[in-house]
Amino acid sequence: MAAATEETFEFKTEIKELMHLIVHTLYTHKEIFLRELLSNASDALSKVQFEALTNPDIYDKDQVLDVKLSIDEKKKLLTIEDTGVGMTREQLISQIGTIAHSGTKRFMKELSENEKKDEKDKKSLPDLIGQFGVGFYSAFMVADKVSIETKSMEREAPAVAWESDGTGSYVVKESERRKRGTSITLHLKKEAKEFLEESRIKSLVEQYSNYLPFPVLLGEEEVNKHEALWRKSKKDLKEEDYNEFYKQVSTDWQEPLHYEHFSGDAPVQFSSVLYIPKRAPMEYYGQDPHEHGLKLYVKRVFIQDDCKALLPRFLRFLRGVVESEDLPLNVSRESIQNDANITKINKVLTKKFLSALKKMSTKKEELYLDFWKQFGRFIKEGVHSETTYKDKLLPLVRFYTSKHTDNPTGSFADYIANKKEDQKAVYYAVGEKVEQLRRSPHLELFQRNDIEVILLTEPMDDMIFNQIGTHEDMKLINVESGDLELPEDIKKEVEEVEVSDDLTRLKDKVKEVLSDHVNEVRFSKALSDSPCKFYNASGGISHNVQKLMFNMDGMSGFPLKRDLELNPEHSYVKALAGRLDNDSVNDQIKMLFHMASLLEGTLEDPQELAGLVLPLLR
Numbered sequence: 274m275a276a277a278t279e280e281t282f283e284f285k286t287e288i289k290e291l292m293h294l295i296v297h298t299l300y301t302h303k304e305i306f307l308r309e310l311l312s313n314a315s316d317a318l319s320k321v322q323f324e325a326l327t328n329p330d331i332y333d334k335d336q337v338l339d340v341k342l343s344i345d346e347k348k349k350l351l352t353i354e355d356t357g358v359g360m361t362r363e364q365l366i367s368q369i370g371t372i373a374h375s376g377t378k379r380f381m382k383e384l385s386e387n388e389k390k391d392e393k394d395k396k397s398l399p400d401l402i403g404q405f406g407v408g409f410y411s412a413f414m415v416a417d418k419v420s421i422e423t424k425s426m427e428r429e430a431p432a433v434a435w436e437s438d439g440t441g442s443y444v445v446k447e448s449e450r451r452k453r454g455t456s457i458t459l460h461l462k463k464e465a466k467e468f469l470e471e472s473r474i475k476s477l478v479e480q481y482s483n484y485l486p487f488p489v490l491l492g493e494e495e496v497n498k499h500e501a502l503w504r505k506s507k508k509d510l511k512e513e514d515y516n517e518f519y520k521q522v523s524t525d526w527q528e529p530l531h532y533e534h535f536s537g538d539a540p541v542q543f544s545s546v547l548y549i550p551k552r553a554p555m556e557y558y559g560q561d562p563h564e565h566g567l568k569l570y571v572k573r574v575f576i577q578d579d580c581k582a583l584l585p586r587f588l589r590f591l592r593g594v595v596e597s598e599d600l601p602l603n604v605s606r607e608s609i610q611n612d613a614n615i616t617k618i619n620k621v622l623t624k625k626f627l628s629a630l631k632k633m634s635t636k637k638e639e640l641y642l643d644f645w646k647q648f649g650r651f652i653k654e655g656v657h658s659e660t661t662y663k664d665k666l667l668p669l670v671r672f673y674t675s676k677h678t679d680n681p682t683g684s685f686a687d688y689i690a691n692k693k694e695d696q697k698a699v700y701y702a703v704g705e706k707v708e709q710l711r712r713s714p715h716l717e718l719f720q721r722n723d724i725e726v727i728l729l730t731e732p733m734d735d736m737i738f739n740q741i742g743t744h745e746d747m748k749l750i751n752v753e754s755g756d757l758e759l760p761e762d763i764k765k766e767v768e769e770v771e772v773s774d775d776l777t778r779l780k781d782k783v784k785e786v787l788s789d790h791v792n793e794v795r796f797s798k799a800l801s802d803s804p805c806k807f808y809n810a811s812g813g814i815s816h817n818v819q820k821l822m823f824n825m826d827g828m829s830g831f832p833l834k835r836d837l838e839l840n841p842e843h844s845y846v847k848a849l850a851g852r853l854d855n856d857s858v859n860d861q862i863k864m865l866f867h868m869a870s871l872l873e874g875t876l877e878d879p880q881e882l883a884g885l886v887l888p889l890l891r
């Protein structure tokens with residue numbers, strides 16, 4: 274093997290793009306490079322601390338665990354040196370030269386998508402960087418050359434050096450380093466002179482890295498507190514302390530939205546600080562390649578960075594720390610999953626957190642609304658996936674309704690308090706946008722009778738409401754259902770009505786012409802202004818859920834028919850009935866079908882509709 278020789282490697286294209294971007298786009302907050310590098314150093318120290326618990330054979334076992342910062346003003350060098358796990362040659366190439374995880378590509382993709390977003394939805398670049406962990410490369414914001422020397426904890430692995438100017442390539446060669454760990458030297462750019470000042474470095478460590486679990490030394494002086502915030506008493510801590518600690522545990526750039534400091538003694542001892550970030554993680558179909566868990570400490574020793582077993586999956590957006598005295602130090606990643614005490618902590622923590630949310634929802638409504646807008650879908654996911662917590666979660670659910678149209682501030686409790694006296698069901702409508710739903714023909718009957726309707730706009734909502742079934746003895750019913758279980762005095766408004774012979778002939782004709790698209794056709798008085806709407810004659814699973822299920826089953830080609838309700842009082846319907854012998858009536862009946870889909874904001878057969886409309890435009 275040519276380990277001893279000097280070798281030059283090209284950065285992968287995506288890394289080049291990434292570095293270009295970091296160097297040229299990130300004008301503000303360049304100082305975060307220090308937080309990123311210190312966080313890597315601390316991770317490396319935690320890893321070696323954990324390894325040492327079970328492996329007596331690691332290199333340099335008795336080395337003090339710390340980070341040393343040193344400044345060479347003359348040569349304009351800033352060095353960050355840790356005594357952590359270090360890296361072998363292969364690790365150095367695979368982890369630094371390429372990005373080990375698939376994060377970069379996603380980062381770049383997210384970045385270009387982010388550019389297209391409305392200003393208010395845009396994430397800041399440091400947010401994105403924090404989230405995707407492109408940490409190390411941030412060094413090139415302030416340095417025109419970066420050198421790494423590293424010696425792995427693996428006894429046999431020779432020390433290696435790495436150097437790059439961050440433009441296209443890097444060099445790997447042998448290193449003289451004997452001490453275990455990694456030393457990263459930044460050859461600072463002219464405009465980054467400020468990072469040669471001790472006072473500047475000191476204040477940055479205090480600001481961003483105060484609660485790192487290992488000492489950070491500048492010369493002889495320890496510049497961080499490195500104490501366990503979660504073990505302190507709440508009354509000795511200020512909001513700033515919590516916020517500062519958050520930035521360190523989360524590598525988030527922003528302040529958290531909220532935090533909770535909990536501890537418990539029975540049935541198992543633990544203390545923890547949980548944070549709700551300001552923004553929800555970027556997930557694709559409920560999956561996030563960077564999904565975090567909580568940091569786990571046992572008897573003051575760091576065990577795991579992202580322990581997912583500490584919370585149910587629907588709370589995966591939470592960040593923070595848990596420490597327990599009641600776990601063995603040698604818990605492995607595998608055994609954590611099944612550890613009875615971890616399960617107990619999970620239960621207590623979840624219960625405490627959900628009651629804290631409940632309290633927030635009544636005492637701090639504005640904050641709760643912010644929370645809901647970002648994380649509501651996780652709570653709804655919990656309703657769907659964790660039956661144990663369903664009763665605790667349902668009161669937390671918020672939605673738009675026909676009476677709460679500006680913000681999702683409606684709740685089940687509120688809905689039930691406002692229901693009509695003899696109303697036995699909770700009604701909901703599902704669509705893409707609140708504005709569309711409000712004007713949907715499905716709502717005409719309800720608005721006329723002053724019955725509130727919940728307006729749902731996320732694809733899974735329908736599925737979730739379908740699954741909830743009933744709440745507080747009230748059945749949840751989709752407004753498109755053919756069996757609405759309405760209060761007695763309103764019932765007659767949706768019953769099929771007797772119509773004239775012309776209209777009956779129209780109905781038969783509609784059935785015949787639309788036989789590919791439509792099952793049942795009926796006349797009722799449910800509609801006030803619209804000529805027609807779809808309904809779900811069987812009253813079973815809604816059209817939307819059927820579509821979701823069919824797509825999931827890969828049966829998207831299957832024809833999903835609908836049922837059509839006509840307004841006997843509408844002028845268009847009446848006119849159609851009067852010209853059934855006309856040549857063009859078939860096309861006009863087809864238009865009726867498309868009208869129903871346009872009015873509810875869906876498009877069942879866009880090509881056919883285009884074919885019908887085009888001749889009219891000539």
Ligand code: ADP
Pocket residue numbers: 309313314317355357358359360368369405406407408409410455
């Ligand atoms: P992240 O820290 O999000 O994984 P980075 O680009 O900052 O991304 O680092 C990439 C990888 O390089 C790390 O996951 C780690 O394996 C390795 N690494 C970085 N810094 C150090 C260090 N000081 N000691 C040991 N390994 C390190």
